Amino acid sequence: MCAYARTPFGKFRGAxxxxxxxxxxxxxxxxxxERGEIDPSSGIIDQLYMGNVLQAGVGxxxxxxxxxxAGLPYSTPCTTINKVCGSSLKAAMIGxxxxxxxxxxxxxxxxxxxxxxxxxxxxxxxxxxEISYADLNSVLSHDGLKDAYDGSMMGIx
Numbered sequence: 440m441c442a443y444a445r446t447p448f449g450k451f452r453g454a455x456x457x458x459x460x461x462x463x464x465x466x467x468x469x470x471x472x473e474r475g476e477i478d479p480s481s482g483i484i485d486q487l488y489m490g491n492v493l494q495a496g497v498g499x500x501x502x503x504x505x506x507x508x509a510g511l512p513y514s515t516p517c518t519t520i521n522k523v524c525g526s527s528l529k530a531a532m533i534g535x536x537x538x539x540x541x542x543x544x545x546x547x548x549x550x551x552x553x554x555x556x557x558x559x560x561x562x563x564x565x566x567x568x569e570i571s572y573a574d575l576n577s578v579l580s581h582d583g584l585k586d587a588y589d590g591s592m593m594g595i596x
Contacts, residue, residue: 442475444468449555456555461501464489464551465508471547472509479510485543487517488534490526490550494519495578496558505551523583524593526550554579 444467449455455463468487472479489502498504502517522529527550534546557579561568584593 442471442477444470444474452555456553458553459556460491460493460497460551460553461504461508463553464491464501464505464549467549467551468505468509468511468547471549477545480512482512482514483545484511484515484547485545486534486537487511487515487547488520488530489517489548490520490522490528490530491552492521492523492526493552493554493557493578493583494521495560495582496556501551554583557583 446455446463446467458466469479471477477483487502487506489505491497491501494501500517500519502519506515506517507513518530518533520526520530520533527548530548530550534543534548537543537546557577559575559577560581561573561575564573580592585591586593
């Protein structure tokens with residue numbers, strides 16, 4: 440590890456809620472490049488791995504969005520990892536494996552999230568819903584905090 444950077448933790452719907460997950464990821468990567476004295480356009484970055492759990496509403500290829508917003512060239516390969524709470528750790532593990540295997544020299548690995556910006560959804564809305572009845576679901580709860588197998592909330596499993 441030659442450099443690191445992070446954004447502060449923000450309060451739910453607090454001061455950082457105006458920033459999307461990719462905005463926050465790009466700020467961290469820009470900080471990392473500055474601390475490491477790396478010119479983002481140099482092409483030295485072999486790959487960028489970013490963990491992100493709550494991807495609904497973030498847009499396609501969140502890691503690519505981060506790379507481009509941080510000034511990395513279009514040619515930089517990017518991968519978004521979703522391993523729930525272990526997403527950024529998995530990104531770091533994959534990056535380390537790439538380096539140990541000799542497939543890369545310089546990797547950026549990290550994570551990004553904005554729980555405040557997780558949208559709500561209505562299941563089945565595309566097929567139509569009953570008149571005056573529809574359940575509004577939280578992506579934060581459904582995709583981020585609720586176990587997909589038994590419905591228990593995070594921390595209870």
